[in-house]
Amino acid sequence: MDQIPILKIGDCLLVSIQVDMHDRLALQLQDDLTNKIVTSRARGVMIDISALEIVDSFIGRMLNNIAAMSKVLDAVTVVVGMRPAVAITLVELGLALTGVRTALNVDKGLELIRHLIDDEQDPDDRREE
Amino acid sequence: MAAPTPSMLPQLLDKHQAQLMKDWLAGQRAAGVVVDVESDERVRRFIAALRQGASSNADDVKNADWAAARDVLEQISRERALKGSTPVETVMFVFSLKDPLFALLRRECGSDADRLAREIANAMHLLDQLGLYTVEVFQKSREEVIGRQQEELLELSTPVVQLWDGVIAVPLIGTLDSARTQVVMESLLEEIVRTGAEIAIIDITGVPTVDTLVAQHLLKTVSAARLMGADCIISGIRPQIAQTIVHLGVELDVISKATMADAFAVALRRTGRMVVSRAGNGKGASKAENGDKAAGKTGAGQSGE
Structure with missing residues (x-):
């Protein structure tokens, strides 16, 4: 059974989904990812879905779940590289993924994660907001 | 029309073709049908097709025997x-054939009233069908x-323009229905990918009314853009539309600004830029950091250039 690799960059985890997700794979990814966040003490999770052409409601919910789980483990989740067609489909399905931060590509995603982590680490900034 | 004796129409058309053509063209002219150089040829083709159809004894013009006649009519129509x-x-092209044809039938049938009635009913039935088809x-x-x-x-009405590096805008003009929303959404998202924009301004100055459906369509577009990693700002909300939105109880859960200039100022601030007056007269210098009111005033002047 194939597995989705989870790469560690600094205190970020990068998950690049490049195969069609079936349900078992998705569940296993949730498992692996939560484990990895705990063991590597990562602060950010980036999920790259630029290779995905089909995203159904299950995958949409999985992304939401991962974001929620990461949040509990004190890590921010950013979904990057969504294709226009996929975005339209998700919106039509009524899945706006409100709990997930998004960015256009990996570059901007890293920037966003850096920004979010910095914001959290600086308590003075937060109080000002 | 299952007449025991076959219709006399085919022979009649053969025999008096020249006369019929002349009368028909005259009739067409009188009825206001455009008669030009091609009319002769058309009339000849149609009579030939009519003859072919009539001789087949099929009285339904949807029948294959009438294909030639239908072709001519289709072309004309x-x-x-x-x-x-x-x-x-x-349609007068077809109906103007009635008079000359009936005159011809009357002459041919002579005093046989029964036959004349049958022939005329038959011809009328055919011509009416052909007329309807036309x-x-x-x-x-x-x-x-x-x-x-x-x-x-x-396609014309949904341009996506780049305002600045990382800032794009969609000026919407006309009513926003689902078909248009789809086009707007597609072109907006494509443009976000192409330019790598972080902020998209949707300007609805040209949208005449905003009801719940239009608002829903707007929100869909905003959600889709957000999924791509771009923030949306809705601008160009006229006072009346603001009132309507509140009366309808629609919740526009996005940043909205009254004018495109305001939205642009926000976009610049978000992307870490500012517009500074060159003369340094103090008024416009700190505009991008100032409150929305100041930004609106100078911004409006800017867009008016």
Whole structure:
């Protein structure tokens, strides 16, 4: 059974989904990812879905779940590289993924994660907001 | 029309073709049908096709035997529809054949009233059907024209413009229905990918009314753009529309600004830029950091250039 690799960059985890997700794979990814966040003490999770052409409601919910789980483990989740067609489909399905931060590509995603982590680490900034 | 004796129409058409053509053309001219150089040829083809159809004894013009006649009519209808003739003018092409044809039948039948009645009923039945068919094709051609125009309008009316590095805008003009939302959404998202924009401004100055459906469509577009990693700002909300939105209880859960200039100022601030007056007269210098009111004033002046 194939597995989705989870790469560690600094205190970020990068998950690049490049195969069609079936349900078992998705569940296993949730498992692996939560484990990895705990063991590597990562602060950010980036999920790259630029290779995905089909995203159904299950995958949409999985992304939401991962974001929620990461949040509990004190890590921010950013979904990057969504294709226009996929975005339209998700919106039509009524899945706006409100709990997930998004960015256009990996570059901007890293920037966003850096920004979010910095914001959290600086308590003075937060109080000002 | 299952007449025991076969219709005399085919022989009649053979025998008096020249006379019938002349009378018909005259009739067409009198009825206001456009008669041009091609009319002769058309009339000849149609009579030949009519003869072919009539001799087959099939009294339904949808039948394969009438294919030639239908072809001629289709061609004429389409041509007329594109030229902008009225349906009456077009269908008179067929109906103006009645008078000369009936005159011919009367002459041929002589005093045989029974036969004359049968022949006329038969011919009328055929010509009426052909006339209706002409109208149908005419209508269809017009609808094709309208459909094509709508498509062109759809493409023309949804430009996506780049305002600045990382800032794009969609000025929406006209009512936002689901078909247009789809086009707007697609072109906006494509443009976000192409330019790598972080902020998209949707300007609805040109949208006449915002009801719950339009608001829903707007929100869909905003959600889709957000999924791509771009933030949306809705601008160009007129006072009346603001009132309508509140009365309808629609919650526009996005940043909204009254003018495109305000939205642009926000976009610049978000992307870490500012506009500074070169003269340094103090008024416009700190505009991008100032409150929204100041930004609106100077911003409006800027866009008016």
